[in-house]
Amino acid sequence: MSLSIVGFLASNTALMIGRLLLTFVFWSDAILQAMRFRAVSSALQDRFGLRPGWAFNAATMILKLLASLMIVLDHGAWVAAGGLAVFTLATIPIAHPFWARQGEQAFNARNFAMEHLSLIGGLMLAAILSGARC
Secondary structure (H helix, E strand, C coil): CHHHHHHHHHHHHHHHHHHHHHHHHHHHHHHHHHCCHHHHHHHHHHCCCCCHHHHHHHHHHHHHHHHHHHHCCCCHHHHHHHHHHHHHHHHHHHHHHHHHHCCCHHHHHHHHHHHHHHHHHHHHHHHHHHCCCC
C-alpha cells in the first residue's frame, strides 16, 4: 500500500470522514424525521402499529442524532455504537421481516436485513476502534 494512503488512513481526517459516513444513514434520517415529524409519527402508527407514534418517532430521532454525534466526536462512541446496533437489529423483525413475505417483497426485505447486519458490523468496528484509541 502506498505511503500516502497509509498516512491518510492513519490521520484524524480519515477517522472523521469514516465516522461521518458510518453515521450518515442515522443522522440524515433523523433530520428528515424532524422535518416531517407528524407524517412520520402517523406512518409509524399505521404501518408498524407502534403507539403512540409521536413517542416512537421522537425516541428514534433523538437516539439517531445523539448516538451519531457521540460517534462522530468519539465521545462514548462504544456506547453509542452499541445503541445504534441494537436499534438497527430491532428494526429487522419490525420493518423487514423477509421470512413473512413473498416474492419481490421478501427479496427486498432480505436485502435490507443484510444491509442492516453489515451496518451493525461497521458499528462494532467503530466501537472497537474507539476503545483501541483510548
